[in-house]
Amino acid sequence: LNEKLIFEHSDPGRKGYSLPALDVPEAQLPTALVREEVAGFPELSEVDVVRHFTRLSTWNYGVDSGFYPLGSCTMKYNPKVNEAAARLAGFAGAHPLAPEHLSQGALELMFSLQQELAEVSGFPAVTLQPAAGAHGELTGMLIIRAWHEAQGNPRRKVLIPDTAHGTNPATAALCGYEVVSIPSDGVLSAERVAELMDENVAGLMVTNPNTLGLFESQIKEICEVVHAKGGLVYCDGANLNALMGIARPGDMGIDVMHFNLHKTFSTPHGGGGPGAGPVGVTAALEPFLPVPVVVREAGQYRLDSQRPQSIGRMRAFHGNFGILVRAYAYIRTLGGAGLKHASQMAVLNANYIRARLEGTYHLPYKQRSLHEVVFSERNLPNDCHTLDVAKRLIDYGYHPPTVYFPLVVKGAIMIEPTETESQEVLDEFCEAMLAIAAEARDNPELLHQAPVRTRVGRMDETAAARNPRLKWEG
């Protein structure tokens, strides 16, 4: 069924709110400061609003709707108790500028989470302030730059493999660095890095496991190469879900890493945030962390802002606290052995999908996969492409994998199942993938026309970009 825009439901005089009667005299602002009513604002009853958003929700697909193998996004199950936890009145109602002695519960939770993330990652110091992965990247790269500045030379360039997320180069640019792209062959070789590494290079940004789902097996040597020339190594922690309890970036020689709590630590993605992107650093970099940092002194927790070498503040207040609560709840629920088990099952699931599909879909890189597996469109016949497979999967009831990324694989199909999916779910998904491959051979129109079971078909994205309509105009 169709659903109009909220503005199209509006009727003058309708109300969806109630407020107590004003219990003080109504005051008057100077007229010059006062606006007219907000033109175009909707006017609806509560039931109108509830139905509108309820209906809109039915056009969406979430992890609770079904399998969501979006590569690099770690769409694991979002535990329900964590939602309840974040809504506890003492968390949801705590003001960020309340006195510290009246915020001890919140501060203790943050301090504990810092410690736990430190233990999982092998970094001695962690900031919880960044609001998202890319925000964490920016924080981390600013720290690297600040460290270089403190050494007296900020340097000019940053090395980034061609498999990296687009946020990596964008972040380096925001720190005033030139980006040097490293062509990789699935994984990065220390040799290749050594060729590019010199005293003009501030550092290297890697993702490990990388976006092909492969472990950067020379990571230790690579870090040594970078360090030898006075550089630092940044790790994009998007794929930490492969490594918990198995290996720690801090032990590999990496200097800075961000976490995606909305990936590895099961906080919901919210249709595009809010997430949280804490950053872990080596002891040498700790003085550069953004302020404030939560510290414990004599059993009391406080916010420390007196850090002269800090890069400063990345946002107002202390971080996406509501997300931190969920991640903390997740870690406390699984414990150390549970986190390791999660990573093991995530990797097992990815390898299981790989084993079942490898004969049918083309696998460009043959190294052992970790938490995700990347196929290419090479084996698809009859002008069927990755996009067609993705859209056809929708008709089978699945969210498509990530497609056309990483860029180094032509028509990449990047599948990350996560550990919360059962063998049955993976089997059904693999059967759908195999059926689609058969359809591509025998009945390619099914792919080209897909999806047909959704409320809308494929969108004219070109028209959208050519003549942007970015708001309702009445």
Add this chain to the structure above:
Amino acid sequence: LNEKLIFEHSDPGRKGYSLPALDVPEAQLPTALVREEVAGFPELSEVDVVRHFTRLSTWNYGVDSGFYPLGSCTMKYNPKVNEAAARLAGFAGAHPLAPEHLSQGALELMFSLQQELAEVSGFPAVTLQPAAGAHGELTGMLIIRAWHEAQGNPRRKVLIPDTAHGTNPATAALCGYEVVSIPSDGVLSAERVAELMDENVAGLMVTNPNTLGLFESQIKEICEVVHAKGGLVYCDGANLNALMGIARPGDMGIDVMHFNLHKTFSTPHGGGGPGAGPVGVTAALEPFLPVPVVVREAGQYRLDSQRPQSIGRMRAFHGNFGILVRAYAYIRTLGGAGLKHASQMAVLNANYIRARLEGTYHLPYKQRSLHEVVFSERNLPNDCHTLDVAKRLIDYGYHPPTVYFPLVVKGAIMIEPTETESQEVLDEFCEAMLAIAAEARDNPELLHQAPVRTRVGRMDETAAARNPRLKWEG
């Protein structure tokens, strides 16, 4: 998409729960008392369970999904704040047998709700104990019988108009009464009642407005007729939504009435309960109310069970308290004028639908409609019947009206819009009804094959009843 039964998702060894470790020694029951594991019980992870019920929910249609004009069911909007209210820890966690001085909030709420329902209905005394409308009916008719018993003669018969809900005769039977059906011509005449009323008749059960949406305009005379012969009048309060602030059953001569909090007072229907069916009675009948009754003494509230003439207890504890909280919240939100406005708009909406459809659909009774309007299938051509119209409405995105009830109308289509629907919604619905009437004329197959947009088509109900499969057998 299909969704298996929960048992079909099960896999031995999977878990969806967690409990703290047992912190006392594990005790042993005598082996003879101990069962084997519960054969057939499902074994699933939390995500399996969450997805299962999330998917099942998408096959349902609720008030939040759209217009739900189910006649006689008063499917009004269920306010969201009331849901939050019922979940407050101090309500959800209060034990029914906790000491009264530690339950004052709950008892005050119940006492206040008793008073409010008394004011709305015109009955001086109200019990909140019954769990549903039919339970309230039973409570009310037991009170009537108990009163007659106290007068020395229980009498034998109860008069019930042919428009009544099936619960009315079933309830009378449960009180040991024979049912005498009164043929009515839309409304009941005092004359007709007088013909049937004698000293063997314990009373009359009426619904007002009745199930045709018509006000029983001779109600006062009818009550007088019944009273004159020593009988009592019971009112089925299912349709109270037409009358709030406009007329009170207690002022009409009625002796007993039940309320449907899940109709008139906006508590959600829950897919078939829980509801609540409080009962209001005249002062003469108050001693017969079920125990316990909430009373106020010296500013304190307590549960009074010392009532020797009481019919006894209708269930354990004090009523569907969680539902009472929602109804109380509703009444406190609307206040007296708001309740009257709700009834006015409910009646306006029903009359608006009537006005728009009357030329096309056959209207068997011409009196002014109140909160609902009943059409018949008489004008439908091409072997199209009420059922076909109902199913076709589903394809248009609506829940069908109540059909084939009341029994006195052949192929009844009973539409109750309630006050929470806007003119726009009613217009769109009426246009759908008119379009369906046109389809019946021009393309009747569309009706006969409907619904086509749902996950399942029409069901083989005959087979279901002939060879009942009432559980999963593996």
Add this chain to the structure above:
Amino acid sequence: MRYIPHTQEDIQQMLETVGVGSLEELFEEIPKSVRLQRPLDLSAPLSEPELLRHLRSLADRNATPDSMPSFLGGGAYNHFIPAAVDQLISRSEFYTAYTPYQPEISQGTLQAIFEYQTLVCQLTGMDVANASMYDGASACAEAVLMAVRATRRKRVLISEALHPEYRETVATYCRYLDVELVPVPFDASGGTDMSALSSLLDKETAALVVGYPNFFGVVEDLAAQAEVAHGLGARLVAAVQEPIALGLLKSPGELGADIVAGEGQSFGIPVAFGGPYLGFFAARQKDLRTMPGRLVGETLDTRGQRGFVLTLATREQHIRREKATSNICSNEGLCALMATIYLSLMGKSGIREVAVQNFSKAEYAKRAIGALQGFSIPFAGATFNEFVVEAGVEAGAVLERLERQGILGGIALGGYFPEMSNRFLVCVTEQNSRQEIDALVAALAGGEK
């Protein structure tokens, strides 16, 4: 008013379409003589924030296990409810829907009820279960009426160890139906007295009703009771007030019960001052057509797909009217869904584990209290998660003392059994930590502080 969308302009337009000049005119069929001539005398409306503040202030005046450790049971139990339950039942497609009369757009509710019926059968060991009833007490009353229908007999034996509020409810339902209710005493075990039972049971007896476990927490000997009852053609009705017990105890079906009626509140439903709860009801195949309540059955649709419908409605009031097996119409659908979700999460091992925890913790408490000077455990029978304590002094005074120390120690039995004024009922669930139990024992031992 945020719940009513009509603007003044809407109202004018609609009145015109209807063809009346005013709202008043819509009510012209209501005689002036019965019209209310004044405004309703109710409190002024509250805005949403005011309402919440007011309700919070009421809610805060009730004790809860979070504010005060509690050992209250007696038919309403403090069990942990996984967060997933509330989040799933809060989906509006479930909670704002009506009874699933239109199966094409109600398969969610219907399939869930079908699953619920199956779970109830598995747990009780019975053949068929209905879609729910109001609560344990009224389900028990319906069971008695069903036994009367099925046997065409009018005499029913009721154990005095059955929950007193269940007994009262049965009495109310039977009041005018010419059914004779005969109490059967309990013995020193706290279970139904078998010799009294044997002497009271006769060929006119429709049913024997016992609690399993009973009000004293005692596990009745259902097998022996079934044997006696069946020997004389009577039905055995097992009333289960604490169904967590069925995770550990032999099922009533296995032991010979003919009807199992119980309270499902323990399965994911808050205690909520006594409701809404969940009456569950199961029976033997042979009695199917005399069962009360809604039933969901499996069938096929026109496209050959599996689906579910309300079925066997010819037993029900909206078809059979005064000849129906019950007058029940709406039941406790959403509570049945809560139980279905809860049991799906707990599953085979969870229902066992939670039962073992309840039993073990209650045993721990029972032994410790039984060993205290001045207290004893008067009943010898095996118990599940509740047990009776004999205090030697007035139980009310003991409980008040505990209350002053911040503990809700149990339910005084004198109100239900005048001869038991020195006794109280203690319930221990998986929610009571050892620390809480130890505190209770210490408080009992310590006397007034």
Add this chain to the structure above:
Amino acid sequence: MRYIPHTQEDIQQMLETVGVGSLEELFEEIPKSVRLQRPLDLSAPLSEPELLRHLRSLADRNATPDSMPSFLGGGAYNHFIPAAVDQLISRSEFYTAYTPYQPEISQGTLQAIFEYQTLVCQLTGMDVANASMYDGASACAEAVLMAVRATRRKRVLISEALHPEYRETVATYCRYLDVELVPVPFDASGGTDMSALSSLLDKETAALVVGYPNFFGVVEDLAAQAEVAHGLGARLVAAVQEPIALGLLKSPGELGADIVAGEGQSFGIPVAFGGPYLGFFAARQKDLRTMPGRLVGETLDTRGQRGFVLTLATREQHIRREKATSNICSNEGLCALMATIYLSLMGKSGIREVAVQNFSKAEYAKRAIGALQGFSIPFAGATFNEFVVEAGVEAGAVLERLERQGILGGIALGGYFPEMSNRFLVCVTEQNSRQEIDALVAALAGGEK
């Protein structure tokens, strides 16, 4: 583990299919030298009930407006959140979805963002708005970078009356980009000093950034500032830390702002100790292609139906990499949805009414406090729902005294402005009753109890 469905048997079967002998073998590409050789040293796992108890005990150690009347604002505001907001965002189709890359199964999120963009434009008086940013401070920093891009100038004037944490964030973002940040002082009105501004603005200036209302709650003269800025080709950035004000104040767009960046927390999002919040961002059509952040646009599908897609992605990092307008990827989608629902409920009259209530209550408090012996209102400018109080003595001591009387009276300004150690910021919203305000005033007047 209830979140991981694998049974031992599943694992064995899957390992066989994969063709490895053990789980360890799956990780063979990870060199031994970087493997963790010990278990992670984390606390033992908690069951769901233990977890909730633990978290409740932490939560209970934070003050909230329910436990203590609060006059804290400063960028995080205690406004009423209608219950419908949380219930709608709790629909898992919304909150468990990812960024809407696949429009065919993401129309819910996409249409809601399109509505959000529209609401932001209407409220700010601007042409285009993005799909959200992290918070007000980071949105403000992005606005500065955008102004730098759009003007190709590197000098930015920042009002010292802008929220200090916004200023710090802007500084961090600009740190290594060769942007010169020049502070502009405020005057006795509490607003940006216009004469200082005129002298500091030059032809190299990319932008002027002011708060609207500013950190002191003062309503800046945007029109005058726009005139000066535009005269020299600079952009005016209005940073809105309290957007409820926009229900009453002239929109920044109407007054000439070129970019509006703000904090949307006030629109239905809990204060939650500082996050997650909602950065909103709006600009002029002419600057569209230099805007940061996601954009949703309207288009048609293959069947000719209206639908929505992410668009103009060529500005973004996943396409443009180091040449992108920002590195932002995931934003605050669910918070944008909360704001959309909140504003839909409040609507045209609600946003005005709540703004009037905030303003009127704050004025009531301001006048009462200003009239007290020993206190004064140091800034003369019109304020919205916050104002600065001059105590004559150390503000921290005054606030501690209020705290002992159960009131969170405001935010001490000495930490942000060393010269203001005697001043504090008081915020009054529609949630503060007159009674609370009177209590605050009385407590201030009363001195130490």
